[in-house]
Amino acid sequence: MFLKSAAVVIAALSLISCATTGTQSAQSYSFGLWGDMPYKKAGDDAKLPAVLQSINKSDIAFSLYDGDIKDGSSKCTDDIYTDALKMFGSMSKPVVYIPGDNEWTDCHRTNNGGYNALERLTHLRKVMFPTLNSLGQTQMPMEHQGKLGEKYVENVRFARGGVVFVGLNVPGSNNNVIMSEKECKDKSARDSAQCDASNAEYLERDAANIEWLAQSFKAAKEQGAKGLVLVIQADPGFDLPETESIDESEAPGQSGYRNFIAAVTKETEKFNGQVLLVHGDTHFFKMDKPLYSPTKLLPNLTRLQTFGSPSLHWVKVTVDTTTEQVFTVTPVIVRQ
Numbered sequence: 001m002f003l004k005s006a007a008v009v010i011a012a013l014s015l016i017s018c019a020t021t022g023t024q025s026a027q028s029y030s031f032g033l034w035g036d037m038p039y040k041k042a043g044d045d046a047k048l049p050a051v052l053q054s055i056n057k058s059d060i061a062f063s064l065y066d067g068d069i070k071d072g073s074s075k076c077t078d079d080i081y082t083d084a085l086k087m088f089g090s091m092s093k094p095v096v097y098i099p100g101d102n103e104w105t106d107c108h109r110t111n112n113g114g115y116n117a118l119e120r121l122t123h124l125r126k127v128m129f130p131t132l133n134s135l136g137q138t139q140m141p142m143e144h145q146g147k148l149g150e151k152y153v154e155n156v157r158f159a160r161g162g163v164v165f166v167g168l169n170v171p172g173s174n175n176n177v178i179m180s181e182k183e184c185k186d187k188s189a190r191d192s193a194q195c196d197a198s199n200a201e202y203l204e205r206d207a208a209n210i211e212w213l214a215q216s217f218k219a220a221k222e223q224g225a226k227g228l229v230l231v232i233q234a235d236p237g238f239d240l241p242e243t244e245s246i247d248e249s250e251a252p253g254q255s256g257y258r259n260f261i262a263a264v265t266k267e268t269e270k271f272n273g274q275v276l277l278v279h280g281d282t283h284f285f286k287m288d289k290p291l292y293s294p295t296k297l298l299p300n301l302t303r304l305q306t307f308g309s310p311s312l313h314w315v316k317v318t319v320d321t322t323t324e325q326v327f328t329v330t331p332v333i334v335r336q
Contacts, residue, residue: 028320029161032063032332035100035233035280036308038087039071047312047336048087054334055314056092061160062140063093063314066280066306067100067171067233076107076115081127085135094134096142096165099124099154100233100280101172114189117176118201129153145212152205155212157219162321163227164220168209170232172281175256176202202256210263217267226273226321235281236261238290238303265292268301274326275301276317283308285315285331304329312336 032055038044055063069084070076080103088095104124107115126149133139146152156167176198178184184195213230220228237254268275286305292298307313318328 027161028318028322030058030060030316030318032058032060032314032316033066033231033278033304033306034063034314035066035098035306036068036283037312039309041071041074042310044309044312047310047334050334050336051312051314052087052090054332056090058316058332060093060316062096062134062136063091064096064098064165064167064229064231064278066098066231066278068102068280068308069100070102071309072102072106073109073111075111075113076103076120077113078123078127081124085128085130088135089137091136092138093136094138094140095136096134096156096158096167096231097128097154098156098167098231098233099128099169099171101176105171105173105176108188108190108194110187110189116194117190118194118197121201125149125151125153145208152208152212155209157212157216159219159223159225161319162223162225163229163319163326164216164223164225165229165231166213166216167231168212169205170209170234170236170257170260172234174253175206175234175260177256179253179255206256206259209260213260213263213267217271220271220273227276227319227326228271228273229276229278229317230264231278233280235279235305238288264301265298268298271300273300276304276327277301278304278306280306280308284311285313287329302327307331 034051034055037051038048070080088097104117104121106112107120108117129148132144132148133141140158143157144153145155154169158165178195178198181192184190184192217228234257236257237251264277282305284305285307288303289297290301290303304315306315313334314332316330316332319326
């Protein structure tokens with residue numbers, strides 16, 4: 001059954017997820033979540049140092065960046081990726097990078113330089129994952145679905161303190177699905193053959209993502225994990241406007257996420273612990289419980305949407321598997 005609209009938006013400064021089950025204990029620790037920055041056209045370069053300093057001065061063990069290292073209307077030149085590596089290299093703690101749409105899916109746009117999006121994806125895989133470890137001045141080992149420089153190297157997994165962390169390449173712009181010839185050519189340098197190739201890429205990557213997801217839940221069960229953190233870039237379309245009767249998840253522009261979210265639902269149903277699904281893309285903080293059906297919650301799944309340009313802030317999550325709650329979520333507002 002497909003996850004549907006959000007019922008409650010939690011907007012407190014300190015938020016706690018649902019209770020979980022199990023007996024494994026672990027020492028409490030915290031991690032950070034950030035993404036969708038810097039956007040040069042929004043003037044983020046002046047604000048970014050304060051964010052990086054705030055994260056570096058915090059007591060987190062590591063952070064995860066949920067995509068979009070640039071804005072969606074600037075060119076996808078090679079320096080975009082090397083600049084991002086410098087940014088991540090300035091972080092004192094490990095950083096896990098998850099790709100966003102602005103650095104590959106949307107590079108076909110004429111105002112992005114009219115690149116072949118799949119060529120940019122290949123470049124991203126080679127440049128943004130120089131080793132099998134995380135980024136940052138202090139690095140940590142991770143498992144990858146693919147080999148260095150090859151397909152799905154960007155899909156990662158690691159475990160810490162009773163929680164399994166999973167990063168997947170599920171970007172905005174409908175997960176690289178092109179719905180029509182008109183969409184293919186709109187403000188784009190693409191031709192029909194490139195759009196066909198993009199749709200084929202989506203089908204292959206979507207299947208790989210679902211496989212990695214299933215393997216990760218299996219690993220979490222085998223480890224007796226009390227929680228699983230799943231990080232993607234795209235907003236997969238959970239929201240149902242209160243004034244309308246249209247399910248956002250059924251909109252044509254969200255079709256690229258249906259298989260994946262259905263798999264998330266299936267795996268979460270069978271998992272005894274908490275699942276924290278993290279994404280960026282929409283650029284404002286939100287934490288809620290997407291509906292499992294029109295009248296029922298999937299009780300052990302929580303959606304966390306991170307900040308993004310021009311609101312340059314980050315989110316701190318504290319893990320303590322000795323408590324009933326497991327995840328405590330705190331938005332960190334950075335003075336700039």
